[in-house]
Amino acid sequence: MKIEITVNGRKRQFDVEPNKLLLNLVRDELYLTGTKYGCGIGECGACTVHLDGEAVLACMVLAVDADGRQVDTIEGVAADGDLDPVQESYIEEGAIQCGFCTPGFIMTTKALLRENPSPTEGEIREYLKGNYCRCTGYVNIINAVQSAAKKLQT
Ligand code: FES
Ligand code: FES
Incomplete structure (x- = not known):
């Protein structure tokens, strides 16, 4: 087709x-x-x-x-070689270890922050519940999403 x-x-x-x-x-x-x-x-x-x-x-x-x-x-996601604020936050917060899950997390995070620019921790956990990470324990990922939300609001 x-x-x-x-x-x-x-x-x-x-x-x-x-x-x-x-x-x-x-x-x-x-x-x-x-x-x-x-x-x-x-x-x-x-x-x-x-x-x-x-x-x-x-x-x-x-x-x-x-x-x-x-x-x-x-x-x-990176525009003209400049990292997106979500990508920056994942790096800054140490939310990446092996990196296998990271592209999926970043795409889901971007969709979340477009729908809900200021999510609570509970809302972040709920939205990201379909993305699995075997390495980080999720805490740094939650921190990265919160940090990206702040960056996108300034
Ligand atoms: S490869 Fe698609 S959800 Fe796992
Ligand atoms: S960083 Fe390794 S699976 Fe998430």
């Missing part, structure tokens, strides 16, 4: 099998490997991207369902 998706602001055409996953499209055809293949069954959040601005699990979305829509991945 022929489809067209705007990926990180650039229109791209693809010829895909009907069962091709969006996750495999961005990783295998565009080499945007920042979006991680974790569980492949919608459980870990490592594959989170934005579809028309909403955080979605790319392992649970068919590429054909993204036809005519906008997909943003972690590679599109």
Whole structure:
């Protein structure tokens, strides 16, 4: 099937099998490997991207369902080489260890702060509950989200 998706602001055409996953499209055809293949069954959040601005699990979305829509991945977050405030905060707060989960966390955090610019700790934990991290224990991640929220409000 022929489809067209705007990926990180650039229109791209693809010829895909009907069962091709969006996750495999961005990783295998565009080499945007920042979006991680974790569980492949919608459980870990490592594959989170934005579809028309909403955080979605790319392992649970068919590429054909993204036809005519906008997909943003972690590679599109830094503007002209400048880190996004969310990325800066994750680094400053030590919210990254192995980094495997980080792209998914950052994409989910950006969606959260767009919907709710000043979330409570409880709201952060609830929104991020679909993203798993095996390394950090989550405390520094919560701190990073709170720090990013402050930065984005100033
Ligand atoms: S790889 Fe998609 S949720 Fe785990
Ligand atoms: S930093 Fe290693 S899984 Fe989160």
